[in-house]
Amino acid sequence: MHPDVQSLLAVQVDDVELYGLEDRLASLAPRIAALEKERGKVAGQLDRARASIAAEETRHREVQVRVDANKALVERSQRAYESVTSPKEANAAIVQLEQTKRMVDDSERDAQQVQGRINELRHHVADLESSLADVENRQSATRAELDTERKAIEGEIATAQAKRDNTAKAVPRAMLSKYDRVRLRKRTESVFPLRGASCSACDTAIPTQRRASMAATGALEMCEGCGVLLYAGE
Numbered sequence: 001m002h003p004d005v006q007s008l009l010a011v012q013v014d015d016v017e018l019y020g021l022e023d024r025l026a027s028l029a030p031r032i033a034a035l036e037k038e039r040g041k042v043a044g045q046l047d048r049a050r051a052s053i054a055a056e057e058t059r060h061r062e063v064q065v066r067v068d069a070n071k072a073l074v075e076r077s078q079r080a081y082e083s084v085t086s087p088k089e090a091n092a093a094i095v096q097l098e099q100t101k102r103m104v105d106d107s108e109r110d111a112q113q114v115q116g117r118i119n120e121l122r123h124h125v126a127d128l129e130s131s132l133a134d135v136e137n138r139q140s141a142t143r144a145e146l147d148t149e150r151k152a153i154e155g156e157i158a159t160a161q162a163k164r165d166n167t168a169k170a171v172p173r174a175m176l177s178k179y180d181r182v183r184l185r186k187r188t189e190s191v192f193p194l195r196g197a198s199c200s201a202c203d204t205a206i207p208t209q210r211r212a213s214m215a216a217t218g219a220l221e222m223c224e225g226c227g228v229l230l231y232a233g234e
C-alpha cells in the first residue's frame with residue numbers, strides 16, 4: 001500500500017470517530033427539544049392566562065368609570081328631587097332618580113362579574129405557576145445531565161478534531177481535498193480498497209488500466225458504481 005494512502009486511512013479512522021461524536025452530540029438536541037416542549041406548553045398557558053387577566057383588568061377599569069359616572073348621575077338626580085317645587089316635578093324627579101339608581105346597580109353588577117372572572121383567572125395563574133415550577137424542578141436534573149453530557153462530548157470532539165488535524169498533515173494536500181469532497185458528502189467511511197478487480201464497497205469492476213495506475217502511483221480513483229474512493233491494496 002502506498003504510504004500516502006496509509007496516512008489517508010489513518011485520517012479516515014479519525015474522521016469516523018468524529019462523526020460518531022457529532023452524531024452523539026446531535027442526538028442530544030431532540031431530548032432538549034422534548035424538555036423545552038413540555039415546559040413551553042405550561043409556560044404558554046401561563047402567558048395566555050396572564051394576558052386574559054390584563055384584558056379583564058382593563059375591562060374592570062372601564063366598568064368602574066361607568067359606575068362612578070352613574071353614581072354622579074344619582075347624586076345629581078337626588079339634588080334635583082330635593083329642589084322640586086311642584087308635585088308634577090316631584091314625580092318626574094323620582095322617575096329620573098330611580099332610573100339612575102338602576103343604572104348604578106347594573107354597572108356595579110357588571111363590575112362584580114368582571115371581578116369574579118379576574119379572581120378565577122388569578123387562581124388559574126397560581127395553579128399554572130406551580131405546575132411550571134413542578135415541570136422545571138422535575139426537568140432540572142435531566143437538563144443538568146444533558147448539559148454535562150454535551151460539554152463532555154464537545155470536549156471529546158475538540159480532542160478528536162485536533163488529532164485529526166495532526167494526522168492529516170501527513171497526507172498530500174491534493175489527495176486530502178479529493179478525500180474531503182467525498183467524505184463531506186457521505187459523512188461516513190468513504191475510502192475502500194480494491195478487492196481483486198472490483199470495488200470492495202459495491203463490487204463494480206474497475207478496468208485493468210486504471211487499476212494498474214492506482215497500484216503504480218498510489219492515486220485514488222472514484223468508483224463509478226458507488227462514488228467511494230478506491231485505492232490499490234496489497
Ligand SMILES: [Zn+2]
Nearest residue numbers: 199202223226
Ligand atoms: Zn463502488
